Amino acid sequence: MATPLNQTVADSALLGGSLPLGLLRPYLQGQDDADGIGPGLMAELKMLARQPSLLVACNYGGTLTPVDGQTTETLPLGSAAVALRAIAALPNTYAAVISGRSLRDLAAISRLPAEIHLVGSHGHEFDMAFAYSMPRATDGVLQLAGNTFMERLTARLGEGPGERLVTDRGLAFERKPAAFAVHRREADPDAAEAATSLAREIAAAYGLFFIEDGTVLDLSALPPAKGAALDRLRAQLGVSAALFAGDASSDEDALATLRGPDLGLHIGLRETTARHQLRDPEAFARVLAVLFELRRAWLFGEEAVALERHSMLGDGSSTALVTPDGKICWMTHPLPDSGSLFAHVLGGDPAGHFSVGPLVASRLLGQRYVDNTMIVETRWADVAVTDYLEPSPEGITQLVRVLTGTGPARIVFAPRPDYAGAPCAIEARGDSLHVVGTSEPIVLHAPGVRFAIEGDGRHATATGHADLAHGPVVLTLRCGDPEAHEPDPAEEPARRAAVALAARAWVRSLDIPAVKPSLVVRSALTLRHLVHEPTGAVLAAPTTSLPEGIGGTRNWDYRYCWLRDASLTVMALVELGSTDEADGFLAWLGRILATAPGPEWLHPLYSVTGAPLSTEASIEHLPGYAGSRPVRIGNAADHQVQLDVFGPVAQLIDVLSERTRELPDEHWRLLVQMAAAVSARWHEPDHGIWEARRAPRHHVYTKTMCWVTLDRALRVARRHGRTADDGWEPLAAVVRSEVLAEGWDDGAHAFTVAYNSPDLDAAVLHVGLSGLIDPLDPRFLATVAAVERELRVGPTVFRYTYDDGLPGLEGGFHLCTAWLIEAFLAVGRVDDAEELFARLVALMGPTGLLPEEYDPSTETHLGNHPQAYSHLGFIRCARLLDEVHRRGR
Template identity: 90%
Template sequence: MATPLNRTVSESALLGGSLPLGLLRPYLLGENDGDGIGPGLMAELKLLARQPSLLVACNYGGTLTPVDGQTTETLPLDSAAVALRALAALPNTHAAVISGRSLRDLAAVSRLPAEIHLVGSHGHEFDMAFAYTIPQATEGVLQLAGNALVERLTARLGVAQAERLVTEHRLAFERKPAAFAVHRREADPGAAEVATAVAREVAAAYGLSFIEDGTVVDLCALPPAKGAALDKLRAQLGVSAALFAGDAASDEGALGTLRGPDLGLHVGPRATTARHQLRDPDAFARLLAVLFELRRAWLFGEEAVALERHSMLGDGSSTALVTPDGTICWLTHPLPDSGSLFAHVLGGDPAGHFSAGPVAASRLLGQRYVDNTMIVETRWADVAVTDYLEPSPEGITQLVRVLSGSGTARIVFAPRPDYAGAPCAIEPRGDVLHVVGTSEPIVLHAPGVRFAIESDGRHASATGQVDLSQGPVVLTLRCGDPEVHEPDPAAEPERREDVARAARAWVQRLEIPAVKPSLVVRSALTLRHLVHEPTGAVLAAPTTSLPEGIGGTRNWDYRYCWLRDASLTVLTLVELGSTEEADGFLAWLGRILASAPGPEWLHPLYSVTGAPLSTEASIEHLPGYAGSRPVRIGNAADHQVQLDVFGPVAQLIDALSERTGELPDAHWRILVQMAAAVAARWHEPDHGIWEARRAPRHHVYTKTMCWVTLDRALRVARRHERRPDDGWEPLAAVVRSEVLAEGWDDGARAFTVAYDSPDLDAAVLHVGLTGLINPLDPRFLATVAAVERELRVGPTVFRYTYDDGLPGLEGGFHLCTAWLIEAFLAVGRVDDAEDLFARLAALMGPTGLLPEEYDPATETHLGNHPQAYSHLGFIRCARLLDEAHRGAS
């Protein structure tokens, strides 16, 4: 009869839910009558559950079912069957049963589904055709051995007793494809002992292997091969780790093949080489249930926090993410693309986190930014946590967490260096915790807090409690400083005020539009803190691998400086009145150009230091946000040809020189280089703005940006009385003419993604937005209508719907939504622009941040967070709407 736990497992497997911890806890903690899962076994299960590809295999009788034999009573335990099937249904997870039974009998009696691999005849029989491969001579030997066994039993027991044993089914004989079996389950001990002795003699006499598994004795023509079968399954399925459980002597061969993170289990009291022993099949069924829950949680995430609900901290050099409940879930050091110290957002607690909150269950009251700063406050009824990154000398990251209130707070410091791939320890030295074993010095100053240190053998965690009624507690995490400075807790309010004052002074210099001013300020601060001040480079986003589709593979690393994204980011800040970020970026770009073989050979993106990217790789031990794999490090787009990138640089220099009234020689040289790059390569196909991983094409957006490069260069030359190249103006006319002729598709009645393609792409809106064509031209009006009709869904606009050569789907792109709003304004559809902008603003997270994308079907935010594109698009729309309002009045 199914226990409550069994029913829970069944419901969890069939309904996709998770097992209630209240029911699992006795087994997790080893409290269930001695057959629970102790700490050592649990640690190994957790490690096994996180393997990229897993095989769960076991014997049948005595492991999945408590009895042997041929009767229907040998069905597997309901709970075991459900858990095994649930495991097999998980991605990159396989299940198998390797039994001494014939494959036909195993399939008929177990009734296990097709997704579970069945192997019979002690590891030899993978399919029914095996029975037809037995040589005739072997068939004859088995027949003779069977006859001899019956004859000798009759002689030993006497005819009457032998007949009674057989007719009453206390002793049964079975012919298997490569064996003759004796079933002794119901035979009295004396008769069973005699049958075993006779079977052993006959096996020796006929050169057969004698295998005794539980109450079944096999005389086999082939030696047991469960180990070889397990290896064969591993190779066929390409798994990285395996669990094998068995109860019989023949299972020892499979246990002997286990290695590395593999896990071996023996079920029952018999002596074994397995590291862990379970009492009975019931205990094994419970272990399968726990393994299913652990792996499901690792694969799909445990109640992943919605992306837009994360808040970003920044100091102009480093960034971090904070969850709504006060957990630092993402932090890298010393560079944006360095390995993470905390990667909870990509792998839960095992990936590292720094948590602070009330000990007692308390309702979260909310989280907010302190006005016009990057300081985040998280509040409960009796505890508050204030977080900020404090500007520090280059190479040092300093995170400050201030705990205040009247209650008791709990702190968990769980560093996991290098994406949780590097081991570390924690040593308390007075009020300072030292992270030991890292390449960079990392210390946590925590005056007045006493921590308990625990380790799983690879990583350490520190847990502490503190009574806040005695006054605030200041935690300072300092990374990269070889000297242990003791910050004065009493001076923290003044340090915090310095951070706030600097942010507010910057905001006060901005020209904020009257449309959604508070959200514009938040977006502007976000963009400013995506600028890496030590170098001048600009991040597309501070994170990696946050998915464009939950459970999908469109997970990219955006912690780099794309020439396009960076130019548009600092251009947006220029339009708000802040030019220092643009100056810093153009200085960074100048250094890149100085070492490049030519401007036409610029990469689309670089690390913030200006170095080309390393090869794109995957972190296999991290499950990804909500189970979305892979977690990628690096970006293969570095090797693509993207010829549109010169246009945004030219737009930036044009806007910056107009704003300041000046054109430094260094900026003019860059503009000349951008125009030269266009002249050299504009006619080539490329991979386009969206970095499709397919053959290059003649993208309409790319050609438009090539025209923009030349047009803005000519405009700047006229404004500042510089001498343009004689070829710029005629070449601009040639490019424009080609775009108008080749970019328009009569069938689609719109400008399309590429020449000779009917597919729509939101990026082609720039044909009108850049001035290449008059926005009131019927062709642009038709293109705007087509994009709205084909690519807009509710509050969002998709980039495109054509096959881009990548698996899976993605959400609507916030920047594309901003482009359509801008297009509406350009063609005079102000009401439509107002409506779509209001719907975009409503998608902002509770602290005013936006990821990259939005899925209108599931109302889920997607992509890396926060995304520069999303925020710069939002700011531009607010500015244009403000201008439209002032123009109307």
């Protein structure tokens, strides 16, 4: 067994690959085997593998290798040692060997690399300087004790003048920095017994500590300190959990320090305080191999489903994501920013999921939205599932999953409340599964399905089978229903038809452009279901922490209402002919302003309830999408100054009043407040549209939006006969003049991100798109050319390329691509607009959804999904291109 494991780890694991599943599958499934990796140990390994930072430490001889080794002996690198090296190569994962041997000999014999921490002398020797730190008196005592031991042992084993030398009896001796050691591995039984007895006597006589470490006896000037060494390593490395494995009595000192999620292993059959015992180092090698694979999967994610291939469900209050193979991989309750019930997209199976599919592996045929609805169908060769969120009373989330087909289906219900951080159980009661231990009632109604429920000590998973040959199976998950109503499966077709009818009626009310009409409808439905109908607030996206760079730290929580994003979202719907969403959002904003100290003190974003956000925090036990950490909840941008947000609100009121030909008093009051906020603070620096986490600057986009606020207020006043403030017009002229004078950079030959900066930013396209200058002005033409030249890469446009104070990189931004398309149209470059629009269309996912960003180098979609910005930008481009076509170019 050692050779295959050596080879697979050395050739695969240490190079960043994974161990062969055939080798690991029995352990990953929790089966007992001869090496003792049963379900209990497997469950603990799974929990240990998901710790934010992990230390794996062990003894050397008898644990990491089958034998101790003599001072000058070089041992072959065993399977456990290779697996330990693989573990040490993982991020946020550390390995150590704490041995009774001297540090010099430990390093020479083990040949372990520098990434593995070595501690010698039973936990005392962390570096070579230890050898020179012993007092001379201590050295003298050890020398005297060693000489006495040798003399008395020779006499005890001697047979007169022809006595055999002690070393001929298989004993070996060694001076360590703080001990005199006797090696008994090769000794005959009589010699080993005599050496052990005498060593105890000599240690007591000279005030030394007698330490028995496997086949080695130490007469030590210092007590065993493997526990203290383990604690020191934990503190030094800042780990959140540790595994320690040992075979000797001295290892019990380290095992005694373990706590919480820590795991202790004893190698061999002697009595121990460790919870688990393994037969030999080869069994320990298998445990390390399993731990490596579990942790690698947790750190880097299970094979991640491409973001754009996820489909969104929505009912106007709740949202969920479903993968192409029918797995509900993301859902929160009761609010968009509440803890998740399923977070598979951020942590794989341990983070929770609700999966359906054929019992026997079957070819996946595809996934689609039912025309003009948010109902999703996923089909295999002999099984199909239809998913939708059914509108329910406020506070109740109702997910309906209808299974049809000719073959047997498998259902896995694995709720993991609060980002998999809260324990829960599942109880079967009749035809329902009740999640126990949550603050909200959660019940899965599944008539005709019988489930087997298994738990791992913190969470439960229910697995069931359904024979679809007898008819459809209706699964209804209700969250937040205190009455625990049991829906009648016979009524499901009518309920689904009502959901579809309402969606199609709304779509028929829209003015859909002739350019890509089906994709415009899908984008419009997506935006509508990012509106939280109970409050009127609008989500930027329904997800958190989907990365802007795989493996990077630019992972943000977008489940909130940004004033800017929300205004642009509902404005896109207004331009298609739907105004209810805009009315609801403006009413929500009015309630925010009613309790704000003044309009100029609006936050950039709020929760859907209107409350300020809690402190941004990280969920350390989730690995993130494709291993991209941290998983964040909350958003620190809540505390930033973003003075551009007043412009999109003013634009919305302008477009809405033009569309409806009405201006309610409350909308005029909002517009007056936006203009007042600009009058009070337009001259200040801010953090800008992109929320850079650096010092505020005078951003050109922000100043442009301040001008937009005043310009649209004046326009609305003229259109509807309202009285404009006398200061608005002259102030608008001042702001415009400053933007033109300070925003232009001669070196860049373009408008740039901020005053006195040469850096380009796609957002400055709004200098021309907003009407602040004529789009045919040479300065705008030059800016469009500069953005195309410097920020466009293939089918995408980056926001900027300057240092924004954050580590890592990001992809191109779909909204910026839409802005460049709009700019092309504004300056008359219709063919270029058509070409870039076609490339944007080609990036859409198979069900018509777009995340936030796209990396052209890896052809990977990035960012939260689906993103309101991406879809509202797409809708605007389709509308503008349609207008061009109608005019005959």
